[in-house]
Amino acid sequence: MSNTETEREAESDAADSLITTDVETGSNDRTATSDRTAVATRDLNVFYGDEQAIDDVSMEIPEKRVTALIGPSGCGKSTFLRCINRMNDMIDVCRVEGDVEFGGKNVYDDDVDPVALRRKIGMVFQKPNPFPKSIRDNVAYGLKIQGYDGDIDERVEDALKGAALWDEVKGQLDSSGLDLSGGQQQRLCIARAIAADPEVVLMDEPTSALDPVAASKIEDLIDDLAEQYTVIIVTHNMQQAARISDRTAVFLTGGRLVEYDDTTKIFEDPEEQRVEDYITGKFG
Ligand SMILES: Nc1ncnc2c1ncn2[C@@H]1O[C@H](COP(=O)(O)OP(=O)(O)OP(=O)(O)O)[C@@H](O)[C@H]1O
Ligand SMILES: [Mg+2]
Numbered sequence: 266m267s268n269t270e271t272e273r274e275a276e277s278d279a280a281d282s283l284i285t286t287d288v289e290t291g292s293n294d295r296t297a298t299s300d301r302t303a304v305a306t307r308d309l310n311v312f313y314g315d316e317q318a319i320d321d322v323s324m325e326i327p328e329k330r331v332t333a334l335i336g337p338s339g340c341g342k343s344t345f346l347r348c349i350n351r352m353n354d355m356i357d358v359c360r361v362e363g364d365v366e367f368g369g370k371n372v373y374d375d376d377v378d379p380v381a382l383r384r385k386i387g388m389v390f391q392k393p394n395p396f397p398k399s400i401r402d403n404v405a406y407g408l409k410i411q412g413y414d415g416d417i418d419e420r421v422e423d424a425l426k427g428a429a430l431w432d433e434v435k436g437q438l439d440s441s442g443l444d445l446s447g448g449q450q451q452r453l454c455i456a457r458a459i460a461a462d463p464e465v466v467l468m469d470e471p472t473s474a475l476d477p478v479a480a481s482k483i484e485d486l487i488d489d490l491a492e493q494y495t496v497i498i499v500t501h502n503m504q505q506a507a508r509i510s511d512r513t514a515v516f517l518t519g520g521r522l523v524e525y526d527d528t529t530k531i532f533e534d535p536e537e538q539r540v541e542d543y544i545t546g547k548f549g
Contacts, residue, residue, distance in 0.1 A: 302366075303328035303465055303495035304349055304386075309363035311344050311353065311520065318344045319520040321363075326512070328464075331487060331496045333510035333528065335503065337543065341520035342499040346467050349497065350386035351379045367465070384411070387458030391470040393450035395442030395457075400425075400434050403442040403453055407461040420460055427493075428456035429486045448479025455486065459494070466490060468498040472505065484509050503544055507532045515540045 304326040311319035318341045326332050334342045344353065351372055353359040364371040372382055384407065395403050402409075404421045413420070421438070425431040430452040434445070442453050451471060458466055468487070472480035487509050490496055500506050506513055506528065513531040517523045517539060524531060524540045535541050542548055 301328040302326065304497070305364075305366040306345075306348070307364040307366065309345075309348060309361070309365065311341070311348060311362075312360045313356070314358045317520060319348070322520070322522045324514060324522060324525055326495065326497060328495050329491055329493070330511040331491045331498060331509050332512045332514065333506035334497065334499045334514050334516060335501070335506050335544075336516035336523075337518060337548065338501075340516040340518050342516055343469050344520065345516070346388075346469055346497060346499055349465070349467060350383045350388060351377075352383075352388065354379055384461040385463050386465040386467060387461060387463040388467045388469070389451070389454050389458055389471050392474050393447055393454050395445070395450050395453050397441065397443055399439045400442050400445070400453060401438040404456045404460045406457060411461075421456075424456040424460035425453075427459050427490070428452045429482065429489070430456055446479070448475050448482060451475060451479070451483060452486065455483075455490075459490070463494060465495040465497065468496065470499050470501060473501065480505075503532075503546075515543065517543065 302325045306322055306324050309319055309322045309324075310317065320341075322345065334345060336342055344359075347353045348361055348365055349367070349372070353361060361373060365373060367382075367386065370377065396406060398406070401418075401421050404424050405417050408417055408420055422431060422435075425434060430449060433449060434453075442450065445453060451474075455466070455471075472483045475483065484505060487496055487498065491511075498506075498510065510528045512525065513528045514525040515523050515531060515535075515537075524535055524537050526535075531540065532544060535544070
């Protein structure tokens with residue numbers, strides 16, 4: 266963990282913000298903060314009933330970087346991702362043991378409000394899921410729920426620009442989000458996630474339902490997002506993980522984290538034979 270005075274202060278600010286409902290603007294200085302940890306899991310174990318889905322995973326995820334989670338179907342990638350913002354709380358049979366540290370606090374502590382947590386740690390899913398509302402209302406949704414009393418139109422514009430969608434939709438903010446193409450809908454969902462001013466954006470196979478052109482736009486966007494946010498992305502696409510991520514975590518069957526390192530190391534010279542076999546398509 267970090268140990269300077271300033272870092273401790275920043276951590277305690279982030280922890281405070283989990284238990285209040287304030288909207289905050291974070292520091293966006295990528296170089297100054299690049300070696301800090303955004304999220305750390307410690308001895309994380311996850312069970313669905315008697316079945317173990319994550320097996321003792323300890324992992325430090327760097328701030329303002331793209332971290333890819335890869336591994337064969339059923340190895341626990343989505344489960345791991347959902348632990349980070351407590352989306353697994355919604356699954357009755359799911360039990361989580363161990364810590365997920367964010368802002369110097371365990372997100373599973375009793376005083377953490379999961380709704381406030383999910384504003385700080387937003388999520389984008391495989392299938393674009395805009396609400397049956399206008400483009401503007403999709404993006405403004407979270408802000409309105411928070412009772413944000415600033416200039417909503419300005420925040421909507423900023424979020425749509427941040428999601429590289431503004432130029433395509435600025436003349437039609439009142440039309441339905443559902444009338445956009447799949448790739449535009451996914452960028453709308455990213456705009457909705459970043460409108461709440463999160464620190465971390467979780468993405469679970471965000472391009473797998475998209476055509477290659479739309480997928481490539483999202484990849485470019487992820488690269489831009491990492492200037493401001495910590496991005497943690499699950500993908501089945503090895504080329505995508507290699508192209509867009511700084512760090513790669515390889516999970517294998519049974520929810521074990523087998524190797525976690527710089528992306529170039531994982532793809533060019535992995536330590537584990539099983540990892541090499543997986544990334545070269547010998548199984549999975
Ligand atoms: N809601 C649930 N209830 C019970 N078991 C579940 C649930 N969700 C996942 N599991 C089980 O947990 C294990 C890990 O599933 P998870 O969805 O995290 O894998 P994944 O790596 O994301 O797979 P995929 O690549 O297919 O999306 C699997 O054995 C799965 O059957
Ligand atoms: Mg999954």
